[in-house]
Amino acid sequence: xxxxxxxxxxxxxxxxxxxxxxxxxxxxxxxxxxxxxxxxxxxxxxxxxxxxxxxxxxxxxxxxxxxxxxxxxxxxxxxxxxxxxxxxxxxxxxxxxxxxxxxxxxxxxxxxxxxxxxxxxxxxxxxxxxxxxxxxxxxxxxxxxxxxxxxxxxxxxxxxxxxxxxxxxxxxxxxxxxxxxxxxxxxxxxxxxxxxxxxxxxxxxxxxxxxxxxxxxxxxxxxxxxxxxxxxxxxxxxxxxxxxxxxxxxxx
Amino acid sequence: xxxxxxxxxxxxxxxxxxxxxxxxxxxxxxxxxxxxxxxxxxxxxxxxxxxxxxxxxxxxxxxxxxxxxxxxxxxxxxxxxxxxxxxxxxxxxxxxxxxxxxxxxxxxxxxxxxxxxxxxxxxxxxxxxxxxxxxxxxxxxxxxxxxxxxxxxxxxxxxxxxxxxxxxxxxxxxxxxxxxxxxxxxxxxxxxxxxxxxxxxxxxxxxxxxxxxxxxxxxxxxxxxxxxxxxxxxxxxxxxxxxxxxxxxxxxxxxxxxxxxxxxxxxxxxxxxxxxxxxxxxxxxxxxxxxxxxxxxxxxxxxxxxxxxxxxxxxxxxxxxxxxxxxxxxxxxxxxxxxxxxxxxxxxxxxxxxxxxxxxxxxxxxxxxxxxxxxxxxxxxxxxxxxxxxxxxxxxxxxxxxxxxxxxxxxxxxxxxxxxxxxxxxxxxxxxxxxxxxxxxxxxxxxxxxxxxxxxxxxxxxxxxxxxxxxxxxxxxxxx
Numbered sequence: 001x002x003x004x005x006x007x008x009x010x011x012x013x014x015x016x017x018x019x020x021x022x023x024x025x026x027x028x029x030x031x032x033x034x035x036x037x038x039x040x041x042x043x044x045x046x047x048x049x050x051x052x053x054x055x056x057x058x059x060x061x062x063x064x065x066x067x068x069x070x071x072x073x074x075x076x077x078x079x080x081x082x083x084x085x086x087x088x089x090x091x092x093x094x095x096x097x098x099x100x101x102x103x104x105x106x107x108x109x110x111x112x113x114x115x116x117x118x119x120x121x122x123x124x125x126x127x128x129x130x131x132x133x134x135x136x137x138x139x140x141x142x143x144x145x146x147x148x149x150x151x152x153x154x155x156x157x158x159x160x161x162x163x164x165x166x167x168x169x170x171x172x173x174x175x176x177x178x179x180x181x182x183x184x185x186x187x188x189x190x191x192x193x194x195x196x197x198x199x200x201x202x203x204x205x206x207x208x209x210x211x212x213x214x215x216x217x218x219x220x221x222x223x224x225x226x227x228x229x230x231x232x233x234x235x236x237x238x239x240x241x242x243x244x245x246x247x248x249x250x251x252x
Numbered sequence: 253x254x255x256x257x258x259x260x261x262x263x264x265x266x267x268x269x270x271x272x273x274x275x276x277x278x279x280x281x282x283x284x285x286x287x288x289x290x291x292x293x294x295x296x297x298x299x300x301x302x303x304x305x306x307x308x309x310x311x312x313x314x315x316x317x318x319x320x321x322x323x324x325x326x327x328x329x330x331x332x333x334x335x336x337x338x339x340x341x342x343x344x345x346x347x348x349x350x351x352x353x354x355x356x357x358x359x360x361x362x363x364x365x366x367x368x369x370x371x372x373x374x375x376x377x378x379x380x381x382x383x384x385x386x387x388x389x390x391x392x393x394x395x396x397x398x399x400x401x402x403x404x405x406x407x408x409x410x411x412x413x414x415x416x417x418x419x420x421x422x423x424x425x426x427x428x429x430x431x432x433x434x435x436x437x438x439x440x441x442x443x444x445x446x447x448x449x450x451x452x453x454x455x456x457x458x459x460x461x462x463x464x465x466x467x468x469x470x471x472x473x474x475x476x477x478x479x480x481x482x483x484x485x486x487x488x489x490x491x492x493x494x495x496x497x498x499x500x501x502x503x504x505x506x507x508x509x510x511x512x513x514x515x516x517x518x519x520x521x522x523x524x525x526x527x528x529x530x531x532x533x534x535x536x537x538x539x540x541x542x543x544x545x546x547x548x549x550x551x552x553x554x555x556x557x558x559x560x561x562x563x564x565x566x567x568x569x570x571x572x573x574x575x576x577x578x579x580x581x582x583x584x585x586x587x588x589x590x591x592x593x594x595x596x597x598x599x600x601x602x603x604x605x606x607x608x609x610x611x612x613x614x615x616x617x618x619x620x621x622x623x624x625x626x627x628x629x630x631x632x633x634x635x636x637x638x639x640x641x642x643x644x645x646x647x648x649x650x651x652x653x654x655x656x657x658x659x660x661x662x663x664x665x666x667x668x669x670x671x672x673x674x675x676x677x678x679x680x681x682x683x684x685x686x687x688x689x690x691x692x693x694x695x696x697x698x699x700x701x702x703x704x705x706x707x708x709x710x711x712x713x714x715x716x717x718x719x720x721x722x723x724x725x726x727x728x729x730x731x732x
Contacts, residue, residue: 048683048687049686049687050683051679051683071686072683072686072687073686073687073689073690073691073692075687076686076687076688076689077689081687082687084684084687087684088678088680088681088684090681090684090685090698090699090702091702091703092701092702092703092704092705092706093698093699093701093702098685098688098698099688101690101694101698102685102688102689102690105688105689105690105691106689109689141702158688162688162689
């Protein structure tokens with residue numbers, strides 16, 4: 001589904017990603033872990049097509065197409081979803097209108113008919129239940145005045161509605177209390193299937209208690225320095241990142 | 253420059269869609285202004301002597317005045333002797349819609365405002381002003397059953413001279429300002445409405461203005477009187493054909509609300525803004541003022557200004573009656589080299605009078621957008637209240653937003669609040685919407701419409717939809 005080869009990327013001339021290789025197949029959940037500043041969020045941003053990152057080397061194929069040649073909205077329509085670490089507020093834009101517009105763009109790309117406001121309501125009600133959100137939310141402006149937890153649940157709601165093939169969760173667990181964490185993870189787990197895949201970017205292991213990954217990769221200084229199964233995450237929980245830094249010549 | 257900014261620049265460069273000239277023969281006076289021109293205009297309209305005298309008085313006043321230059325806009329000197337002050341379609345005024353020149357009807361259809369359909373579907377009475385003479389008035393019968401008068405200004409002068417004489421110039425005096433004086437001298441036509449005591453006007457009254465004949469200045473005059481306890485909602489919408497010459501539009505609108513009467517006046521203005529280099533376009537120098545003459549009277553202005561090379565207007569309210577209410581909701585968009593200096597004046601005279609100002613300025617391209625507002629609380633206005641909110645949105649990095657609030661409070665019991673914000677359309681907002689499959693073009697539309705939401709909420713439903721579309725056309729063409 002996703003194949004990243006020798007990916008180098010920089011921002012303002014500073015190289016952040018330093019040769020990433022990663023393969024993701026349908027049905028898999030990959031966790032990307034690593035200390036602060038290791039390039040985790042940059043990787044998520046490059047996948048989604050953030051303008052401030054320039055890819056200097058390497059390639060990314062997504063469902064057989066060259067991802068790096070696609071505009072951000074095309075990547076989204078092809079089925080790549082990014083759950084933002086810091087979802088932005090868009091004052092005055094109704095949440096329901098926004099999400100229906102997004103859904104219809106993606107459906108149009110897939111050759112499906114647009115959904116009417118009424119049909120959309122049917123779909124969204126089911127998804128709201130999944131993330132334990134009230135219908136009143138639909139009347140509010142996108143993320144405006146939302147608490148941290150609400151913003152993150154909103155990301156999962158959007159993901160559930162847009163049904164992406166590959167979802168990248170960028171530190172979705174940061175700033176969440178235990179209940180919100182459970183809800184967010186529950187949403188993700190409900191969506192897991194043999195057809196879609198997840199890349200879960202996180203600093204802490206605790207999210208992985210709820211979303212159990214098939215693979216865990218440790219990112220350090222812009223490179224994947226260690227890969228393993230879920231036990232690697234547990235090991236990191238017990239011993240921190242220092243041993244990774246030491247093994248890779250960094251300052252502990 | 254990032255990719256998003258590039259796309260932004262590309263699609264803020266969409267050309268004006270309504271630029272065409274329809275070939276209706278005009279009966280025009282030669283260029284220039286003198287007493288004879290004014291006498292001819294008045295004679296052509298068969299006006300009574302008092303009105304001719306009023307016009308001449310205004311003209312002599314105007315001769316003593318100098319063109320004001322205090323607004324934050326720049327334009328080349330206007331040669332008032334190069335303007336044609338009267339042009340009318342040649343055929344005589346039609347009695348029914350079937351008699352209207354098919355070319356005129358075709359033009360309205362091109363603009364998407366088919367009169368017949370509107371008559372049947374929308375329940376909107378349309379007083380269509382093409383150049384200077386009204387060509388169609390609909391729904392008249394239905395309105396006249398209730399005693400509502402809605403007609404062209406010329407007709408009102410003929411049929412209801414006492415009302416016109418009583419109120420003309422009572423809100424905007426003939427010598428109020430340079431452009432109002434010019435208008436008072438040469439105004440060609442416009443709209444008139446009178447709502448009798450206790451009547452709630454059952455439909456929105458609507459006028460479509462359209463500048464057409466080449467080199468024709470437009471000097472419309474609108475007078476609306478809401479008698480005690482009545483209500484009326486009035487819509488004004490405009491588009492104009494593309495041309496090279498700058499065209500001066502100096503309209504005057506006067507509103508009078510008596511005791512417990514309420515007037516809602518909504519404008520969507522989309523005149524030709526000039527080309528991408530800033531050549532051509534309409535100069536929209538308008539005087540609009542409402543007088544809340546009676547107690548508990550209310551006047552509400554809502555405007556969406558997307559067109560014109562220069563917009564220079566301050567729809568205001570004189571809150572004379574106790575407990576009277578003035579409102580001003582505005583969206584002003586400037587793109588390319590458009591300039592706007594717009595805002596409102598709220599003059600509090602009556603006790604417990606209150607006013608609300610919500611202004612949203614959007615600047616794109618090289619556009620310059622100024623909010624200028626005056627809130628004046630006179631000594632007599634005990635417990636007066638005002639709330640002002642002025643928000644500016646910048647698209648790109650070559651445009652400008654300016655705010656000039658003037659507050660003058662002469663009564664210590666008054667409460668005056670002013671809030672102002674300036675924000676740039678965020679690349680992170682656009683990216684967020686992109687990441688959900690929405691194109692940059694649509695994303696900008698969505699963000700801009702969200703920014704204007706409070707103002708659009710004040711517009712009548714159909715007009716709000718149209719306003720969103722116009723905003724889209726002005727920014728690119730895809731606000732939905």
